[in-house]
Amino acid sequence: MEQQHHLQHVPHQQPHHLLLLPCGRLLLLTLLVALEPRELAAWGTSVKYAVNCPERCDPVRCSATRCARTVLDDCGCCRVCAARRGEHCYRTVSGAHGVKCGPGLFCDFYKDEDEYGDEYGVCRDCMYGTYGVECRQTCNCKAGGLCDRETGACLTFKFLAKMANALKTHEGQ
Known part of the structure; x- marks a missing residue:
């Protein structure tokens, strides 16, 4: 009975490694903010x-x-x-x-x-006329060709080539 009474009066104590004074917490926070991202990555973040x-x-x-x-x-x-x-x-x-x-x-x-x-x-x-990742590259297909949006290769279709040639002939007259 006496032992139970004694336990009620003992204040809860944290392990010493968890105790940080307010200035210690501020110092820890400052160090974490100052660390380079690569150093944080090394910590597994x-x-x-x-x-x-x-x-x-x-x-x-x-x-x-x-x-x-x-x-x-x-x-x-x-x-x-x-x-x-x-x-x-x-x-x-x-x-x-x-x-x-x-x-x-x-x-x-x-x-x-x-x-x-x-x-x-x-x-x-x-x-049309752009290709690649984020469409950052430009292609210049001639004679009615279309640019492949992924690779930039010029794709030619006989129908489009004939139309382009007919247009050039018509413009030249």
Whole structure:
């Protein structure tokens, strides 16, 4: 009976390694904020944004991809699964799958942000005359050829070539 009474009067004590004075907490917070992103990555944190790219690419650290189409992440290091036509896409995300549009598509961004404050949009086909990832490259197909939106190769169709030649002949008269 006496022992139970004694336990009620002993104040709860935390282990010494968990005790931090307010100034100690501030110091710890300051150190965490001051750490470089690559140092945080070494601690096993998940780095998702391109601004946190490693100094050197280590392909061994890239996750395996099991998808039909891949693109390089924004760091230019790891292959990630590409979003398809009509799927959502996000700006400046790296190392995350399905957030960058595949070749022949671009991200048509909305004016609004998602519930987390990230800019997002929908993957759409490249405009004619452009191709590649985010449609950044231009092609110049001659004689009625059409540009492949993924590779930039000029595709020629006899029907279009005949129309182009007929138009040139008509203009020359």
